[in-house]
Amino acid sequence: MRNKKIMIKSILFIITIMMIMPLQAAMAAAPATLKYGDQGIDVPDLQYRLKTLGYFTNNALTDFYGRQTEDAVRRFQRDYGLNSDGVAGSQTWSTLKKVSANEREMNLLARIVYSEARGESYTGQVAVAAVVLNRLASSQFPDTIQGVIEQSGAFTAVADGQYYLTPNSTAYRAAQDALRGVDPTGDALYYFNPKTATSKWIWSRPQTVQIGNHIFAR
The missing domain is CATH 1.10.10.2520 (Cell wall hydrolase SleB, domain 1)
Incomplete structure (x- = not known):
């Protein structure tokens, strides 16, 4: 009986670890590359960071990557010596995270x-x-x-x-x-x-x- 209880606990522990690992990986994942027309949870994060730096002036944050967001990204990229294409890719995110806050x-x-x-x-x-x-x-x-x-x-x-x-x-x-x-x-x-x-x-x-x-x- 004791061995059976130990086995059950071990199985439950393994299942718990398997459930936690994908969650941790998702939390640690880099933000998605974003461009005009995109939607998603990373868009308001991007807008907030740009807002703290004075680039995004819209009072309301949204989950839509519109023209205001694109323009804010372009101006940020230009000021920080990045390719001013209006696309929030890995280099833009990396630079933004060093100088801004969510x-x-x-x-x-x-x-x-x-x-x-x-x-x-x-x-x-x-x-x-x-x-x-x-x-x-x-x-x-x-x-x-x-x-x-x-x-x-x-x-x-x-x-x-x-x-x-x-x-x-x-x-x-x-x-x-x-x-x-x-x-x-x-x-x-x-x-x-x-x-x-x-x-x-x-x-x-x-x-x-x-x-x-x-x-x-x-």
Whole structure:
């Protein structure tokens, strides 16, 4: 009887794994190549990313790849040195993900801004978002906004739980400005409070600017 129970559990485990694997593969799949006339779940994601950068100006997101979306993609491609064909292919998606955020990532970025810098000036809040994006663009750090923010030991607010506070509208605006290229830090990858920092390593980094209570460094 015991062996029979073990066999049943093993079969159920295998079935569960077989069901999970296709789901994980689907979630990890690259967005589809999109062009005028296409429809699908990747279209509003594309539109939202373009909207955070100021290219897509329609207030409502849709699942249809129309002329406004095509025009926004062309302008993005032109500005970032890509083939301006209006088709969101793998290269366009790859570049877009490095400089933009989807709705979920925008929420995460606003949360880290609010939790790390809500007592700072507006410029200081933009600066924190800019550091996250500078890390995203660097090969030294994870290649997603969530990965950068939630990397072990990267941000104090994640470790102490303040990261889970609800951000205000100013934090969202600061995150959006950073996504649109505003970087008051001078390409900094780090920041610290000189009044509380005890790490000799962080003090050794080349400093770029001080904004409020934070020194920014490369």
